[in-house]
Amino acid sequence: GQNIDQPTEMTATEGAIVQINCTYQTSGFNGLFWYQQHAGEAPTFLSYNVLDGLEEKGRFSSFLSRSKGYSYLLLKELQMKDSASYLCAVATNAGKSTFGDGTTLTVKP
Amino acid sequence: DSGVTQTPKHLITATGQRVTLRCSPRSGDLSVYWYQQSLDQGLQFLIQYYNGEERAKGNILERFSAQQFPDLHSELNLSSLELGDSALYFCASSLGEPNTEAFFGQGTRLTVV
Numbered sequence: 001g002q003n004i005d006q007p008t009e010m011t012a013t014e015g016a017i018v019q020i021n022c023t024y025q026t027s028g029f030n031g032l033f034w035y036q037q038h039a040g041e042a043p044t045f046l047s048y049n050v051l052d053g054l055e056e057k058g059r060f061s062s063f064l065s066r067s068k069g070y071s072y073l074l075l076k077e078l079q080m081k082d083s084a085s086y087l088c089a090v091a092t093n094a095g096k097s098t099f100g101d102g103t104t105l106t107v108k109p
Numbered sequence: 110d111s112g113v114t115q116t117p118k119h120l121i122t123a124t125g126q127r128v129t130l131r132c133s134p135r136s137g138d139l140s141v142y143w144y145q146q147s148l149d150q151g152l153q154f155l156i157q158y159y160n161g162e163e164r165a166k167g168n169i170l171e172r173f174s175a176q177q178f179p180d181l182h183s184e185l186n187l188s189s190l191e192l193g194d195s196a197l198y199f200c201a202s203s204l205g206e207p208n209t210e211a212f213f214g215q216g217t218r219l220t221v222v
Contacts, residue, residue, distance in 0.1 A: 042213035097166040
């Protein structure tokens with residue numbers, strides 16, 4: 001089976017930087033995705049990592065360490081609209097995608 | 110707009126009933142995924158189809174079944190509904206290659222009363 005752990009909630013201040021961690025245990029690892037989900041809406045894709053290292057995309061960056069089973073999503077210059085749930089998802093060779101329970105981020109003025 | 114269409118958007122039905130949720134994937138996408146999201150819970154993977162064939166199965170109840178048709182649209186059938194089946198059901202589609210992102214539909218909100 002797969003286990004994915006993320007913090008349940010985080011709070012940060014507008015303009016600041018926040019790091020959301022995700023740890024996982026899986027067999028047949030075939031990549032890790034980060035999605036953003038606003039309440040009552042569909043998740044939207046943020047990033048994909050399959051090799052170790054940092055992938056930067058504007059204000060958002062994602063890091064992966066396969067040997068440690070660890071990833072993080074880094075959000076810079078936080079804006080109020082970044083208040084949402086952030087979902088870590090692990091894909092396997094078998095085609096399965098397993099999502100973590102998500103981290104609810106609240107950005108305060 | 111992700112390009113993935115789910116119908117209906119909302120559904121209210123009684124316990125014991127059966128419903129069918131429909132999903133049209135993005136043009137060109139061969140894979141369809143179904144997820145269940147209950148209140149205060151994360152996305153639970155139910156099942157994946159690729160080009161008409163079942164590819165991966167998650168924690169899908171025996172009362173639930175799905176299929177993908179030749180035109181690649183998919184249906185999720187939920188039967189003998191229970192109150193606990195009330196949830197948001199998402200469909201997502203992707204090209205099917207391992208490193209491609211999934212695009213989610215807006216979901217069907219099912220309420221069982």
